[in-house]
Amino acid sequence: MPQTPQVVIFGASGDLTRRKLVPALARIAARQAGGDFSVVGVSRRPKTDEDFRRELRAFLPEEQRADFDRLAPRLHYLAGDVSDAEALAALSDRLDALPGGRGAGRLFYLSLKPELFAVAAVSLAEAGLLVMAEGEREAWRRVVIEKPFGTDLPSARRLSRDLHTVLREEQIYRIDHYLGKETVQNLLGFRFHNAIFEPLWNRHHVELVQVTVAEEIGVEPGRGAYYDATGALRDMLQNHMLQVLALVGMEPPPSLDPEAIRNQKVELLRALRFPDPSTPHEFGVRARYAAGVAGGKPVPGYREEEGVAPGSGTETYVALRAEIANWRWNGVPFLLRHGKRLPRRFTEVQVHFRTPPLQLFDRPAGVSEADLRRLQRDGSLCEIRPNVLTLAVQPREAIRLSFGVKRPGPSMSMAPAALEFDYREHFGEAPPDAYERLLLDAILGDQTLFLRADEIEASWRFADEVLAAWRGPEAPPLLEYPAGSWGPAESEALFRGCEGRWSEGR
Ligand SMILES: NC(=O)c1ccc[n+]([C@@H]2O[C@H](COP(=O)([O-])OP(=O)(O)OC[C@H]3O[C@@H](n4cnc5c(N)ncnc54)[C@H](OP(=O)(O)O)[C@@H]3O)[C@@H](O)[C@H]2O)c1
Known part of the structure; x- marks a missing residue:
């Protein structure tokens, strides 16, 4: 060194x-x-x-x-x-x-x-x-x-090309501070060190994955004009959320070599799809906050914020139902949501596992077997999904696995329970700040947690597809939600049938 x-x-x-x-x-x-x-x-x-x-x-x-x-x-x-x-x-x-x-x-x-x-x-x-x-x-x-590395695919490519005229890729360290967070890095450790989860980590056992980055704050002072030209999709989803998604969904790397890991991430990002760009309103919701209450105080709407154009059409909330078209994940919805001025700040990944093939417990009383099957088939009676793995990234850094246990007593009734691990409680200290880890890695020459040009291009390809669909005739309307609420009710419709609903963190 x-x-x-x-x-x-x-x-x-x-x-x-x-x-x-x-x-x-x-x-x-x-x-x-x-x-x-x-x-x-x-x-x-x-x-x-x-x-x-x-x-x-x-x-x-x-x-x-x-x-x-x-x-x-x-x-x-x-x-x-x-x-x-x-x-x-x-x-x-x-x-x-x-x-x-x-x-x-x-x-x-x-x-x-x-x-x-x-x-x-x-x-x-x-x-x-x-x-x-x-x-x-x-x-x-x-x-x-x-960040930001470009504002769309052509500008990201231009920037890469300009940098490559004077630098080799091995000299370029593109920061995404989310990758410096301990719990985000732990996605790799958790998935590829613990043999019990990997066999379940696929479309056979996972019903859906949801990723949330919820912010309590609105547009920060002095950033209004920048944010207004950017919006929630470009500011958060295209970079930080897709990086988290890549680590959740990627194939196991053959080694911890930076290129081995980044190769797998880019493959995953290339397989990411917006299901049907001709009907974007069915797969995405965009909205901006109106005046409301945050932290017990009245706060202005987005368009009243300093630096924001009064006629702005920029979203402060985005929710998407995406898919990953590969062997492991085909057909599994990946629900991504980010918003400002939501009730609570939290970042979290939830992996929802499928229900057992037959519901033996907690059947509704007085319903025949045939009726039960019919109600389940048409989605009017949803089975309880006992197994959800929650990877909490901030503000708490924790992992939680929920499951059902028998309630004490004579009846065979099940109650929810969970196993939980908290970083601070377990290790007795807060994990280092993301920038500390990333700066040290850059000094030591480890590019694992930095973005490669092709990863950025793959992320922009997806984001651009969504943005293009939002400009088209079937674009979802720009909805409003009161500051301090969980966003527009329409975003719950991105969950189909018995798939559940958005997490509210804890
Ligand atoms: N702030 C954050 O939390 C944050 C988070 C994520 C990413 N970023 C990214 O980090 C970068 C910096 O953000 P920032 O918030 O620190 O911006 P900032 O507060 O505007 O600081 C940029 C500084 O650059 C200096 N500067 C401007 N033109 C220069 C020039 N031609 N030559 C040399 N210095 C020049 C300015 O100082 P002088 O006027 O003295 O030259 C200014 O203080 C941006 O790319 C931003 O997107 C920031």
Whole structure:
């Protein structure tokens, strides 16, 4: 492992730098991981190293300051525009003078607005800062790209093409912070280490899978204009939710090699289908929040939020019924839902297993065998689905498996029960922040938790298909739901017959 890597953050005056990147680097330094790295922050406004350190320290909560103080002497600042050759020449000199000099591994983190991703990469290359021999182990050069990676398939391809003119794929680290979450990584461990679940993980035993990312907050201050141009499908579903879905549905990789895992994820994403683009209203719901109550306080509707166009047609809620057209999953619905201003913040995957072939227990009294079968066939009497595996990603990080047990007493009646595992209770500490894990992996050169160009393209292909259907004559209407509610009632209709309903977390 390189001993003195250098981390350069472009966009050092920004929100992400102070809220996520610097605390994550301070934690990495405190744990003495990642070697004795130095950090140079770059953005346009003039500041000294001292100003930079003081501003960051003042921003951090008390509990992060001790870690920050250990990192501070290795934290530097350079004022400059990323597209300015002189500024990059100054950066090059500055880096050469830091421990490790030119022989150090260098990580360039582009915490900039997306329009600058390709500009920054080209400027870095022109300044000679990206030169790296293939497979170089010491003086490596890597670039971390933030989200969003394009706004549709053509723009994502364009960005990939531009980056590939100056970087090899092995040098590009595209972040999806969901992959840095411990419970999301645990999807791999849980599925492929525990032999009891894998034989059930297919269309023979799974009836449906639902994935929810529910947010209690509305549009964040200062992000109105960005969100209004983006919407729920592009902002959350296309990237984070499809990454979770890929890990839930992918085939077992032959090894934990980054390419082996990413190959399986991309195969899964390529098999993802929007069932019938000619009748999109049957497979998707989109909506935006109206004024309502959140956290006990009245809150405005989406169109009244700062930065949002008064006539906006952007969705803040999306629910889709998707399918995976492959041998393992054909016919199993994958229900995906994301919304803002819902009653509770939670992210969760639920795998619903099929019911036993014959309902022996809890039959309704006084109904004949023939009537029971008829009622079940036409969907007016649903069997209880006792087995649901819930993988809770946030705010609680937990796994829960529900099943039925006999109720004590003379009758053969069943009651719901569950086995539960909670990360914090079990391991006695909160899992590390996602950015900490991802930054450390980027310094160590492990691309497993970063997105490859073809994964992003496969995700956009699916999202674009939905967006195109939403622009067509059969588009689902843009519904409204009161802030603080679970979204439009119409989204329950994405569940058919006895398939159940959306989870409300717990
Ligand atoms: N904030 C989040 O929570 C979050 C979450 C997920 C993804 N992201 C992504 O992370 C990236 C950064 O987001 P952010 O919220 O931190 O944005 P931000 O607060 O606007 O910060 C970006 C910073 O970049 C600097 N900058 C702008 N133009 C520059 C240039 N030509 N050369 C050098 N520096 C320049 C600006 O500082 P100066 O004015 O001093 O140059 C600014 O402070 C974006 O791609 C965003 O989509 C952010």
